[in-house]
Every structure is written in structure tokens, then in C-alpha cells.
Amino acid sequence: MTDTEHRSAFVSVIGRPSAGKSTLMNALCGQKVAIVSPVPQTTRNTVRGILSKPGCQLVFMDTPGLHDSDKAINKRLRDLATRSLSDADLILYVVDSTRAPGPEEEAIAGLLKNFVPKIRAAVNKIDAKLSDPARTSAFLDDKLPGVQRFDISAQKGDGLEALLSALVQSAPPGPAYYPDEYYTDQEPVFRIAEVVREKVFLHTKDEIPHAVYVDYVAHHMLDDGTLVYEGELVAERDTQKGILIGKGGAMIRQIREEAEHDLADIFPYPVRLSLKVRVDPGWKKNDKLLKRLIQ
Ligand SMILES: Nc1nc2c(ncn2[C@@H]2O[C@H](COP(=O)(O)OP(=O)(O)OP(=O)(O)O)[C@@H](O)[C@H]2O)c(=O)[nH]1
Ligand SMILES: [Mg+2]
Known part of the structure; x- marks a missing residue:
């Protein structure tokens, strides 16, 4: 390969829930592409x-x-992640160094066994008090010997340059798949729903974050260039609906205002949200809906 040859790679970011995958992708791309909580x-x-x-x-x-x-929603999420392993040119395996590996991490390492040459491991959260990078490295040496690894903090930015140059060097020759100025391929209405969902994740607790999805209803552009997005927060139960609305509407107002604030940085035009809350007890068992929401 010559130095002038263009390279490109699809990089699948894999790891346990909360390992810091979205934080790392956002840091590497220099943009808030995916929501984090x-x-x-x-x-x-x-x-x-x-x-x-x-x-x-x-x-x-x-x-x-x-x-x-075995829940239908988790099975769909898992299928989605595993499918992306074989499709990818490179795999970025994010491991949370603050948590002991355990059975869940072993199951992931097992899935990754057949892909060792294309894996780069990120030992994440080395900035955190509870971080034990030596324990994570020992786990990786044991389960995935030979995998190149990098100690990083996705949140603070430590170690990201070395990781990034390793990814660039490992990318095979290939064309640019997207124009230079693109940093995500998500549709605006999906991104808006995601930012709203992030605020639900940040401000509610227990089962509520997982009980909610954001249903797109409609959008239109005002004469002054403001995008008006109408959506519904769909919960599984009436009690959850009450919490999402909050006392005198305080919770839904906070969700709306914080989301509008973040969206102002994401889009070149103002976004105004019109949000309602409704209940659909069976949404997580609705295959057709899950297919639309999780793809
Ligand atoms: N201290 C510390 N916290 C981090 C770091 N990276 C991510 N986090 C935090 O870890 C939590 C989970 O981060 P996410 O990026 O949402 O994790 P994820 O792997 O995408 O999680 P799922 O989407 O649920 O699978 C958030 O509270 C982040 O702020 C890090 O380098 N250091
Ligand atoms: Mg994530």
C-alpha cells in the first residue's frame, strides 16, 4: 500500500452496558453523536x-x-451487537476497568474469540478511583491473548491519541463512505428523540428509564426557521406517567428544556419540543414496534 492510498474502516464498538462505548465514540469523533447516561x-x-x-x-x-x-428487547439488542462483529473491519472492545470482569465480560470475550486480529481493546475509566487496569489487562491476556490494548479515559481524553492512530493504521485501503463534513448518519428526528430519551435516563430512576420510549408524532418548520418536533414519551404504567409529568408538570418541563438546550448545539436551527406522555403497557412485547425502534 502506498502512503497516498485512502483507507477506511467500519469499527464496531462492543462491550458491557455502561462500559463507556458511547462516551468513547463521541470523544473519538469530537462530537456528541450518541447519548450517554x-x-x-x-x-x-x-x-x-x-x-x-x-x-x-x-x-x-x-x-x-x-x-x-432472555427478554425480547434484550435479545434484539444482543443480536444487533453480534451481527455487527462479523460485518466490521475492526472491533473496538471497551472494557470498564472499574468493574471485575465476571461472567458477563467472559461471555463477551467468548463471542470475540474468533476475531482476535481485528480487535483493539480499550481499557476504559482509568481516571476513576475504582479503576484496576492491571486486573482488566490480566483478563484480556487470559481470554484474548495477543489483542492490542490501550489504557484510556474516554471521559478525560487520556490515551485516545494512541488508540486512534492504531485504528487509523489498521484500517484497510478503501474509499470514504460519507462526505467529510458528516459526523453521523442519523436522521434529525431520531437524534431529537434520543436527546429527549437521554434526559429521561438522567432524571428518572429505578425501572423508569427502561420503561420509556420516545414516539415521533410530527414535525414542521416555522417561518422563522425553528423546527417544531412533536413527540410522546410512552411509558408502561400510569404511575410512570405521573412521574414523567411531575408535580405541576415540572419533570416533563425539565426534560423538554434540557433537551432543547442540547439540541441548540446539535442543529444549525432552533428546535422547539412539544412533548406529551402516554401509556402503552404492552410496548416492549410489540415485535413490530421493537423492530422499528431497535435497528
Ligand atoms: N470516570 C469515567 N466515567 C466514564 C468514562 N467513560 C464513560 N464513563 C461514564 O460511564 C457511564 C456510561 O457511559 P456510556 O458511554 O453511556 O456507556 P455505554 O457503554 O455506551 O452504555 P450502554 O449504552 O448502556 O451500553 C456514564 O455515566 C459515563 O459518563 C471514563 O473514562 N471515566
Ligand atoms: Mg451507549
């Missing part, structure tokens, strides 16, 4: 983040955290 299983879709550098384009595929469970 402390609640495991924040990401429900494969979200693409694109990084274009002179002579190289990396297309990151941030996947839902791999989690052992």
Missing part, C-alpha cells in the same frame, strides 16, 4: 459516528451493551 443499556440502536481525517475515514458503530437476558 450512568444507566446501563442507554444505547438501543446501532449509532454511527464518522471521523474523517486526511486520507482516512473511520465509521464507528456504537452498539447496545451486551447483556445476558
Whole structure:
């Protein structure tokens, strides 16, 4: 290969729920592409983040955290992540160094066994008090010997340059798949729904974050260039609906205002949200809906 040859790679970002996959993809792309929260299983879709550098384009595929469970929704999330392993040119395996590996991490390492040459491991959260990178490295040496690994903090930015140049060097010759100025391929209405969902994840607790999806209703552009997005927060139970609305509407107002604030940085035009809350007790068992929401 000559130095002038263009390279590109689809990079599948894999790991346990809450390992920091979305934080890392956002940091590498230099943009908030995917939503982030402390609640495991924040990401429900494969979200693409694109990084274009002179002579190289990396297309990151941030996947839902791999989690052992037979629930229909978790099975769909797992299928989605595993499918992306064989499709990818490179695999970025994110391991949370603050947590002991355990059975869930072993199951993931087992899935990855057949892909060793294309895996780059990110030992994440080395900035955190509870971080034990030596324990994570020992786990990787044992389960995936030979895998190149990098100690990083996705949140603080430590170690990201070395990781990124390794990814660029490992990318095979190939064309740019997206124009240079793209950093994600998500549709605006999907991104808006995701930002709203992030605020639900950040401000509600217990089962509520996982009980909610954001249903797109309609959108239109005002004469002054403001995008008006109408959506519904769909919960599984009336009690959840009450919490989402909050006292005198305080919760839904906070969700709306914070989401509008973030969206102002994401889009070149103002976004105004019109949000309602409704209940659909069976949404997580509705295959047709899950197919639409999780893809
Ligand atoms: N201290 C520390 N926290 C981090 C780091 N990276 C991510 N986090 C935090 O870990 C939590 C989970 O981060 P996410 O990026 O949403 O994790 P994820 O792997 O995408 O999670 P799922 O989408 O649920 O699978 C968030 O609270 C992040 O702020 C890091 O390098 N250091
Ligand atoms: Mg995520």
C-alpha cells in the first residue's frame, strides 16, 4: 500500500452496558453523536459516528451493551451487537476497568474469540478511583491473548491519541463512505428523540428509564426557521406517567428544556419540543414496534 492510498474502516464498538462505548465514540469523533447516561443499556440502536481525517475515514458503530437476558428487547439488542462483529473491519472492545470482569465480560470475550486480529481493546475509566487496569489487562491476556490494548479515559481524553492512530493504521485501503463534513448518519428526528430519551435516563430512576420510549408524532418548520418536533414519551404504567409529568408538570418541563438546550448545539436551527406522555403497557412485547425502534 502506498502512503497516498485512502483507507477506511467500519469499527464496531462492543462491550458491557455502561462500559463507556458511547462516551468513547463521541470523544473519538469530537462530537456528541450518541447519548450517554450512568444507566446501563442507554444505547438501543446501532449509532454511527464518522471521523474523517486526511486520507482516512473511520465509521464507528456504537452498539447496545451486551447483556445476558432472555427478554425480547434484550435479545434484539444482543443480536444487533453480534451481527455487527462479523460485518466490521475492526472491533473496538471497551472494557470498564472499574468493574471485575465476571461472567458477563467472559461471555463477551467468548463471542470475540474468533476475531482476535481485528480487535483493539480499550481499557476504559482509568481516571476513576475504582479503576484496576492491571486486573482488566490480566483478563484480556487470559481470554484474548495477543489483542492490542490501550489504557484510556474516554471521559478525560487520556490515551485516545494512541488508540486512534492504531485504528487509523489498521484500517484497510478503501474509499470514504460519507462526505467529510458528516459526523453521523442519523436522521434529525431520531437524534431529537434520543436527546429527549437521554434526559429521561438522567432524571428518572429505578425501572423508569427502561420503561420509556420516545414516539415521533410530527414535525414542521416555522417561518422563522425553528423546527417544531412533536413527540410522546410512552411509558408502561400510569404511575410512570405521573412521574414523567411531575408535580405541576415540572419533570416533563425539565426534560423538554434540557433537551432543547442540547439540541441548540446539535442543529444549525432552533428546535422547539412539544412533548406529551402516554401509556402503552404492552410496548416492549410489540415485535413490530421493537423492530422499528431497535435497528
Ligand atoms: N470516570 C469515567 N466515567 C466514564 C468514562 N467513560 C464513560 N464513563 C461514564 O460511564 C457511564 C456510561 O457511559 P456510556 O458511554 O453511556 O456507556 P455505554 O457503554 O455506551 O452504555 P450502554 O449504552 O448502556 O451500553 C456514564 O455515566 C459515563 O459518563 C471514563 O473514562 N471515566
Ligand atoms: Mg451507549
